[in-house]
Amino acid sequence: MRNIWTIAMREFKVYFTSPIAYIVLAMFSVVFGYFFTSGLAFFMDYSASVQAQGGAGAPPLNVNQFVIEPSLGNMSIVLLFLMPMITMRLFAEEQRSGTIELLLTSPLQDYHIICGKWLGALLLYACLLLVAVLNISVLFLYTTPDWKPLLVSLFGLLLMGGSMIAIGTFISTLTRNQIVAGALTFGVLLLLWVLNWISSYETSTFSRLCEYLAISPHFEQFSRGVVELKDLLYYISAISLGLFLSKRSLEALRWKA
Amino acid sequence: MIQVEGVTKRYGPKTAVSNISFEVERGEIVGFLGPNGAGKTTTMRILTGFLPPTQGTASVAGFDVGKSPIEVKRRIGYLPESPPLYPEMEVGDYLRFVAAIKRIPKKEIPRRVDAVLERTATGAVRDLLVGKLSKGYRQRVGLAQALIHGPEVLVLDEPTSGLDPKQIIEVRGLIRSLAGEHTILLSTHILPEVAGTCGRVIIINEGRIEASDTPENLTSQLQGANSLLLDIDGPVEEVRERLELDLAVRKVVEHEARDGRMVWRVEADKDENLTRRLAEAVVTSGWGLYEMQSLGLSLEDIFLKLTSDESAAVQAEEEMPEPEAAESDTSAGEGSESGEGEDE
Numbered sequence: 001m002r003n004i005w006t007i008a009m010r011e012f013k014v015y016f017t018s019p020i021a022y023i024v025l026a027m028f029s030v031v032f033g034y035f036f037t038s039g040l041a042f043f044m045d046y047s048a049s050v051q052a053q054g055g056a057g058a059p060p061l062n063v064n065q066f067v068i069e070p071s072l073g074n075m076s077i078v079l080l081f082l083m084p085m086i087t088m089r090l091f092a093e094e095q096r097s098g099t100i101e102l103l104l105t106s107p108l109q110d111y112h113i114i115c116g117k118w119l120g121a122l123l124l125y126a127c128l129l130l131v132a133v134l135n136i137s138v139l140f141l142y143t144t145p146d147w148k149p150l151l152v153s154l155f156g157l158l159l160m161g162g163s164m165i166a167i168g169t170f171i172s173t174l175t176r177n178q179i180v181a182g183a184l185t186f187g188v189l190l191l192l193w194v195l196n197w198i199s200s201y202e203t204s205t206f207s208r209l210c211e212y213l214a215i216s217p218h219f220e221q222f223s224r225g226v227v228e229l230k231d232l233l234y235y236i237s238a239i240s241l242g243l244f245l246s247k248r249s250l251e252a253l254r255w256k257a
Numbered sequence: 258m259i260q261v262e263g264v265t266k267r268y269g270p271k272t273a274v275s276n277i278s279f280e281v282e283r284g285e286i287v288g289f290l291g292p293n294g295a296g297k298t299t300t301m302r303i304l305t306g307f308l309p310p311t312q313g314t315a316s317v318a319g320f321d322v323g324k325s326p327i328e329v330k331r332r333i334g335y336l337p338e339s340p341p342l343y344p345e346m347e348v349g350d351y352l353r354f355v356a357a358i359k360r361i362p363k364k365e366i367p368r369r370v371d372a373v374l375e376r377t378a379t380g381a382v383r384d385l386l387v388g389k390l391s392k393g394y395r396q397r398v399g400l401a402q403a404l405i406h407g408p409e410v411l412v413l414d415e416p417t418s419g420l421d422p423k424q425i426i427e428v429r430g431l432i433r434s435l436a437g438e439h440t441i442l443l444s445t446h447i448l449p450e451v452a453g454t455c456g457r458v459i460i461i462n463e464g465r466i467e468a469s470d471t472p473e474n475l476t477s478q479l480q481g482a483n484s485l486l487l488d489i490d491g492p493v494e495e496v497r498e499r500l501e502l503d504l505a506v507r508k509v510v511e512h513e514a515r516d517g518r519m520v521w522r523v524e525a526d527k528d529e530n531l532t533r534r535l536a537e538a539v540v541t542s543g544w545g546l547y548e549m550q551s552l553g554l555s556l557e558d559i560f561l562k563l564t565s566d567e568s569a570a571v572q573a574e575e576e577m578p579e580p581e582a583a584e585s586d587t588s589a590g591e592g593s594e595s596g597e598g599e600d601e
Contacts, residue, residue: 018345105330
């Protein structure tokens with residue numbers, strides 16, 4: 001465990017000694033801030049008109065449903081672009097610079113290295129979530145959103161992000177070129193993102209399969225504050241598969257090195 | 258301490274190392290000598306557990322590299338050809354990180370870091386980013402990294418490549434000072450390095466071990482013939498006849514004309530009294546002897562002799578045009594190695 005943590009902390013710090021963390025955080029803050037502000041503006045406008053029509057007796061609109069849910073839902077689109085930036089360097093950089101030789105000749109198990117790197121990236125991603133929470137917490141100053149579904153969606157986002165990072169980690173082991181790793185990761189994530197689109201026009205087994213494999217639909221329940229076993233299983237399997245493939249790829253690296 | 262038995266490594270159809278076996282005793286400094294692409298790096302990578310061998314076994318300190326890699330890795334300090342440094346880290350942080358992944362107890366880390374910084378004379382750059390270091394410092398930080406867990410065995414892959422002469426002397430001195438505490442296997446294609454630092458030399462070429470002995474023994478064993486350079490002032494034909502008279506002399510060659518005299522190269526069997534006899538012969542004939550120089554076979558000659566069999570000669574035309582250049586110019590050498598796919 002200490003080994004994993006050592007690797008994770010190094011990865012996490014490297015993000016902050018290089019421009020990556022700042023660029024990712026800045027981009028995320030701006031884009032998420034925009035989503036959130038526009039969501040809020042819509043909510044204010046809409047609730048004002050509802051009040052005007054229904055009078056003072058109408059039940060107040062749910063802030064969770066109208067502001068938090070959509071902005072967190074949209075946030076995952078931003079991740080599509082930011083995640084490759086976070087994961088592309090994980091192994092590609094080490095392979096290019098030869099530092100992978102240090103890790104692979106140290107008394108570490110392969111899973112220490114892989115889990116450590118995955119965790120390091122996940123920590124940076126957690127910082128992004130923190131920015132989102134910071135935005136949302138403004139709501140608590142003026143109204144009383146339900147915090148429980150918010151927590152559940154954050155948990156879901158962490159799982160979804162973890163899956164994306166695991167996929168990115170695996171792809172990063174495949175090449176020594178960061179750009180290639182980043183582009184491939186983006187392509188794969190985008191495909192997983194739109195995979196469920198086909199199911200709106202077709203109902204074959206294939207399209208049902210596609211819907212299950214798509215990454216975003218599994219977050220829908222989380223964003224409403226509902227934890228479903230199938231969604232939980234999906235993300236956990238995605239993370240395990242990504243890390244497992246990374247391990248196999250790292251072993252293959254030794255054979256072909 | 259290090260045992261390698263019948264190790265073969267193939268990359269697809271290409272055989273990088275072919276059935277090599279050798280042993281290194283505790284406390285020895287062994288030099289691994291060979292041209293670029295000979296299989297030095299591959300052998301070292303197998304020993305350090307970075308690469309699995311296709312066939313054969315290797316063990317370090319009694320632990321099999323394949324069966325108990327973690328135990329082996331704990332006991333080996335490895336400096337790859339290009340030091341595995343993270344440019345965005347500070348030297349001190351980097352060494353603390355390495356100490357942690359080498360499984361040094363947390364409490365002991367600061368002490369170990371201080372110790373290796375002092376040992377490798379890198380204390381002055383402790384707070385600098387690794388990426389800002391000069392090549393010499395990078396190499397030393399690389400060494401510090403290999404030393405930090407006090408390994409029994411040090412494996413150094415071309416530890417002086419790319420350094421300037423002053424830095425080379427410093428690094429060699431550092432390596433010599435490590436002898437005794439550590440068993441050291443170092444590779445190089447620079448011959449004086451081996452002669453100056455190593456107790457034993459293993460010459461490897463095309464993935465095979467060509468010879469393994471002390472630098473002195475290798476020199477005398479392969480010497481057999483002794484060459485002398487004689488600068489003699491006298492009539493050319495008479496001098497030749499007189500020189501050829503000596504029983505030990507095998508061949509007399511006109512080497513070069515110098516200031517109206519002739520410089521001769523004499524090849525002879527090994528004979529302790531040869532120089533005395535030849536000097537006497539010249540003087541009694543009434544000629545002038547301006548210079549007499551013994552051209553002992555250097556390690557370079559041995560190296561070239563051992564590594565330039567027919568197959569090497571054929572290959573030399575295609576891919577290794579600069580065995581001599583490689584010795585003096587390491588950067589040119591590195592270029593040819595990448596062509597071999599060894600550091601891919």
